[in-house]
Amino acid sequence: MSTTQRSEGMNAFFDGFINSSTTLQQFVHQYDNALRQKAQKELEADFSSMNTTLPCGSQSLIERQYQTEYTQAKFVEVQNEFRSRMNCFIKNITKEGTITRYTVKEDVIWEGECRSKFHVVVFDPVTTYSHCSCQLFEFRGILCRHSLLVLGQEDVRNVPTKYVLRRWSKNVRRRHTLIKASYTNNIEDSKMQRYQALCKRFYDIAEVACDSETASDNLLSDLNCIAKTLGVCTSTTLSMVNDASHMDGRLHGNEDVRPSSEIDGILVRSPVAVKRKGRPRTKRLQSTVEKITKKKKSHATKTKHARNSNDIGYVDRHFAAAFQNELGPTWSLLDNNGHTHVVTYNMDTVNPRITNGWGQMRNIYPERLNDSHISFHYVGNNNFHITIYFGACSQERRESFIYDGTNYPDTSLFSVKLTKSQARGSHLDLQIAFGNLIRSKGLTQVMLLGQKDGVMCSVLVSVTRNSTKFGKGWKEFCTEYGLKEGDVLVFEVNNLGNDILVEVYINGCPCTVIHPISV
Numbered sequence: 001m002s003t004t005q006r007s008e009g010m011n012a013f014f015d016g017f018i019n020s021s022t023t024l025q026q027f028v029h030q031y032d033n034a035l036r037q038k039a040q041k042e043l044e045a046d047f048s049s050m051n052t053t054l055p056c057g058s059q060s061l062i063e064r065q066y067q068t069e070y071t072q073a074k075f076v077e078v079q080n081e082f083r084s085r086m087n088c089f090i091k092n093i094t095k096e097g098t099i100t101r102y103t104v105k106e107d108v109i110w111e112g113e114c115r116s117k118f119h120v121v122v123f124d125p126v127t128t129y130s131h132c133s134c135q136l137f138e139f140r141g142i143l144c145r146h147s148l149l150v151l152g153q154e155d156v157r158n159v160p161t162k163y164v165l166r167r168w169s170k171n172v173r174r175r176h177t178l179i180k181a182s183y184t185n186n187i188e189d190s191k192m193q194r195y196q197a198l199c200k201r202f203y204d205i206a207e208v209a210c211d212s213e214t215a216s217d218n219l220l221s222d223l224n225c226i227a228k229t230l231g232v233c234t235s236t237t238l239s240m241v242n243d244a245s246h247m248d249g250r251l252h253g254n255e256d257v258r259p260s261s262e263i264d265g266i267l268v269r270s271p272v273a274v275k276r277k278g279r280p281r282t283k284r285l286q287s288t289v290e291k292i293t294k295k296k297k298s299h300a301t302k303t304k305h306a307r308n309s310n311d312i313g314y315v316d317r318h319f320a321a322a323f324q325n326e327l328g329p330t331w332s333l334l335d336n337n338g339h340t341h342v343v344t345y346n347m348d349t350v351n352p353r354i355t356n357g358w359g360q361m362r363n364i365y366p367e368r369l370n371d372s373h374i375s376f377h378y379v380g381n382n383n384f385h386i387t388i389y390f391g392a393c394s395q396e397r398r399e400s401f402i403y404d405g406t407n408y409p410d411t412s413l414f415s416v417k418l419t420k421s422q423a424r425g426s427h428l429d430l431q432i433a434f435g436n437l438i439r440s441k442g443l444t445q446v447m448l449l450g451q452k453d454g455v456m457c458s459v460l461v462s463v464t465r466n467s468t469k470f471g472k473g474w475k476e477f478c479t480e481y482g483l484k485e486g487d488v489l490v491f492e493v494n495n496l497g498n499d500i501l502v503e504v505y506i507n508g509c510p511c512t513v514i515h516p517i518s519v
C-alpha cells in the first residue's frame, strides 16, 4: 500500500494499522480494526462530552450557552477566545444609523515585543448580530475574541442561534450508527434489526404510494402525524444546511464589513473556478501584491540549497509599509478552489519576505506555474485571496508584475495612519526615524509628491524637543488630496541623493490598490 502526500488524511486514519509490507488480506482485517477504533474513540468522546462538564472560565452567560451546547473539544476552542478577550481593548466606537462600529485593539507578543493589531467589529443592536474583520467565525465557525468583547460591552446575554453551529452540538443524534458495520457489537444489534425491518417496510410502502399523487400526499401527512407523536423534529436537516450556507457565504466576502444581517438570506456560492481562455485580460485591475513565478527546467538539478532559496517570496514594500500595523507573521492564502496555504512573513518592512511555505505552494501548482501569474487580494487580517492565471503572459505584462527587490533603489518607507488632528491640523509630527532621515539631509523644505501634484512643505526641526514636523504646506497637501482621518500615507524617501522629493502614496500606491478579483 502506498499513499500520496495529498491524501495525508488516509495516513492518519491507518496510522498504526498498516505499513508498506501489509498484504491485501491483512489490510481487510486491519481496515475493520481501524474503523472499530475510530468508532470506539468517538463513543468515548461522546461519553465524556455528555457526562462531564468543563467549568466556565468567566461569568459570561454566552460561555455557559456554549458549555451546554458544544462538545468538549469545540468548547475548549470557544474558551480560548474567551480567555484571549483580556488582550483586547475597545479603541473607538462610531455609530452609523442603527449600526455600531467598534475598533478593537489586540495586543500580541511577537519576538519579545508587544505589538497591536486592529480589528473592526460591526454590531447590529436590533438583531444582536456582529461581524468582525478577522472573519474567524466565517473561517472556523468560532465566534472571535473581538466580537465577544463587543457583545459583552453591548450587554448581550445570549448569542443568536446562528452563532451556535449545530454540527458541533453534543446533542446531535448520529444516525449512521444504525447501519450495520463489521465492528458493531451485539448490544446494538437488536436496535439495528428493528431499524432495518422498519426501513424495508417503508420502502415497500413508498414504492406503491409514489405511483399516485394523492396517495403520496396522504402518506406524507400520515407520516407527519406519526412523526409528531414520536416527537421527531423535522427541521433538523434544514438547520444543518443553513449552518453550512452561513459559512459558505461569508468565506468569500472581501474586507467589506457589513453587519451580517445585511447579507443574511443571500446565499453566496463559492466562485466556480473557470480556466480562462487565451491570455489574461490586459485591463485587469492590479492587486495588492503581484508576483510572477518562473519555473525553469534547471530546477530539476537544483541543489538543496537552491531549493531553499526558492522558498523565499518577495513582498511589495509599499504594501508592507502601508499595512505594517496589521500584518502578522502568518498569512493564509486561499485559492479559488478553497485550498489554503499558510506562509510565514518575516515582519520586516525594509526587506519584506515570505520566508516559509512559498516553495511548497509552487509545488502544488507545479506544471502550470511556468508562464502564469498569481494575483493576491488582501482581504484583511493576514488573509489573501489568490487567483492563479494560467496561460501565456507577455513580456511587458510580466515585467509589470515582477517584484524582485532590485526594482527598488535604496529607499526608506514610512507609513502614517492619519488621526483627525493630523488630517485637519496645520502640521504633521514625523516618526523619529523618518524625522532623523529628513534632518540628516539638512533639508528645510521638501516637495511632497502625490499622484496629482507636488506641494512644497516646510520642515520644522526642534533640537530641544528632538522632533521634526512638516509645517507650512501640510494643510495645503491635505486639502489638495482631500485627506481625512484613517487615510494611510506611505512616504518614500530616496536615501541616495539629497533629494527634496518625498513621494507620497495615499491609501496604497498604484501597485497596492486593493481591488476585488473578478473571477
Ligand SMILES: [Zn+2]
Pocket (backbone or CB within 6 Å): 119, 132, 133, 134, 135, 136, 144, 145, 146, 147
Ligand atoms: Zn475578530
